[in-house]
Amino acid sequence: MNNGCLGTHYSFIPMRTHYQYIIVGAGCAGLQLAVALVREKNLSLESLLIVEATATHEEKTWCFWYPTNHPFEHLVKKSWKNIAFSAPGVSVKEDLQSMRYQYISSEDFYQDQLLVLQQDSRVDFLFEPVQAISADSGINQVVTAKGNISAAYIFHSQPSYPVSEKPFLWQHFLGWEIETATDVFDVDTATMMDFSLTDTAHPLFFHYILPFSSRRALVECTFFSVNLCEKEVYEQLLTQYIAKFIPVPFTILSKEVGKIPMSLPPKKLIAESSTIIPIGTAAGCIKASTGYSFTRCMKHTQAILGWLKKENEIPHPVSAKRFLFYDRLFLTLIQRYPQQMPGIFASLFKNNRVAFILQFLAEQTNLLQEALIFIRLPKRYFIKVLLNRTK
Numbered sequence: 001m002n003n004g005c006l007g008t009h010y011s012f013i014p015m016r017t018h019y020q021y022i023i024v025g026a027g028c029a030g031l032q033l034a035v036a037l038v039r040e041k042n043l044s045l046e047s048l049l050i051v052e053a054t055a056t057h058e059e060k061t062w063c064f065w066y067p068t069n070h071p072f073e074h075l076v077k078k079s080w081k082n083i084a085f086s087a088p089g090v091s092v093k094e095d096l097q098s099m100r101y102q103y104i105s106s107e108d109f110y111q112d113q114l115l116v117l118q119q120d121s122r123v124d125f126l127f128e129p130v131q132a133i134s135a136d137s138g139i140n141q142v143v144t145a146k147g148n149i150s151a152a153y154i155f156h157s158q159p160s161y162p163v164s165e166k167p168f169l170w171q172h173f174l175g176w177e178i179e180t181a182t183d184v185f186d187v188d189t190a191t192m193m194d195f196s197l198t199d200t201a202h203p204l205f206f207h208y209i210l211p212f213s214s215r216r217a218l219v220e221c222t223f224f225s226v227n228l229c230e231k232e233v234y235e236q237l238l239t240q241y242i243a244k245f246i247p248v249p250f251t252i253l254s255k256e257v258g259k260i261p262m263s264l265p266p267k268k269l270i271a272e273s274s275t276i277i278p279i280g281t282a283a284g285c286i287k288a289s290t291g292y293s294f295t296r297c298m299k300h301t302q303a304i305l306g307w308l309k310k311e312n313e314i315p316h317p318v319s320a321k322r323f324l325f326y327d328r329l330f331l332t333l334i335q336r337y338p339q340q341m342p343g344i345f346a347s348l349f350k351n352n353r354v355a356f357i358l359q360f361l362a363e364q365t366n367l368l369q370e371a372l373i374f375i376r377l378p379k380r381y382f383i384k385v386l387l388n389r390t391k
């Protein structure tokens with residue numbers, strides 16, 4: 001994150017001891033919420049402090065599927081109208097109809113959001129790690145090495161989980177942005193999952209491809225697993241995949257490394273006070289079965305605004321119960337039967353329209369539609385998991 005442009009509101013010491021709102025964490029969720037708060041005309045925002053531990057972040061390639069009109073459409077660097085899925089014997093490529101798969105650079109997002117916030121005299125920044133958040137004697141406080149600061153409302157994206165929640169997996173990956181010597185990529189199609197490369201030592205991994213042009217793409221080797229891999233494992237698999245499926249000379253322009261928790265949010269999200277509100281990762285905005293969070297943070301932000309304006313109850317958890325149940329089932333399945341997952345994903349994509357699958361993953365389907373998805377999946381392993389329920 002470039003903090004050089006934060007002007008007079010950027011500080012290493014607290015400027016006041018009390019604020020109306022404090023947001024802990026200037027990340028995806030914190031910045032979305034901060035900008036929404038300053039832009040909301042029907043809220044009388046008096047003061048907002050954003051407390052952030054680190055001044056720099058690794059750039060991330062944030063993607064999501066959504067209609068094209070949304071508050072971040074000006075930041076979309078590339079969008080794709082088709083999604084592809086491949087596994088041995090299955091190859092699907094489909095139009096997303098009214099949606100697009102869209103890419104935003106986290107760096108552009110930070111710059112854009114910070115620019116809005118630094119122009120607002122009601123907003124202060126403190127670059128300091130928060131040591132604790134408490135509600136002693138009814139006073140909400142963030143504790144830092146530079147002193148304690150209180151607020152009527154504290155929003156924080158510091159997860160108090162996931163290690164305690166089970167099942168717990170990581171989605172972990174290494175991506176290479178490559179440039180090829182000849183035109184090889186279909187610029188209209190993002191490959192969400194390609195299981196074509198197999199390796200007996202690693203039962204569940206796939207490749208993900210975001211083509212930025214006919215010669216430039218991000219190719220990522222992604223795992224869903226309990227344990228992380230050594231760097232060499234991703235590198236070997238990426239090398240093999242590119243040699244086999246993109247067999248032209250290439251150069252590596254940049255790399256993206258990441259790990260995203262795949263875990264259900266804790267059952268009780270508001271621990272100490274109804275005015276200390278988890279957001280982002282801490283609120284379960286990362287969908288446990290996919291690792292996507294960007295549009296869920298958007299939805300949660302709107303729910304928080306509605307709650308502050310007393311229009312609706314704040315939704316905790318972010319997902320309806322039945323979607324948490326599906327996610328738990330799915331994570332348990334991955335943990336117990338990783339070798340079956342490429343086949344299960346293949347049935348999912350073979351038997352359902354991609355736009356429908358994405359609608360389901362965005363939790364916008366109804367019970368009947370969800371039943372249709374499950375009926376068309378191989379049932380054996382789902383039944384085994386259901387009969388042998390995890391805690």
Ligand SMILES: Cc1cc2nc3c(=O)[nH]c(=O)nc-3n(C[C@H](O)[C@H](O)[C@H](O)COP(=O)(O)OP(=O)(O)OC[C@H]3O[C@@H](n4cnc5c(N)ncnc54)[C@H](O)[C@@H]3O)c2cc1C
Pocket residue numbers: 024025026027028029030051052053054059060061062063064128129130131157158256257258259260279280281282286291292293294295
């Ligand atoms: C490489 C990579 C690629 C990804 N791609 C996608 C994608 O394509 N689509 C998608 O939807 N999601 C993607 N994700 C996941 C997405 O980045 C996260 O889910 C999202 O950033 C979560 O938002 P957040 O605000 O909860 O956390 P963050 O964005 O991580 O923000 C949390 C902030 O809190 C700060 N912080 C932490 N502790 C403290 C403390 N004690 N005091 C003060 N500040 C603190 C951190 O420095 C950070 O700035 C990706 C993640 C990675 C790593």
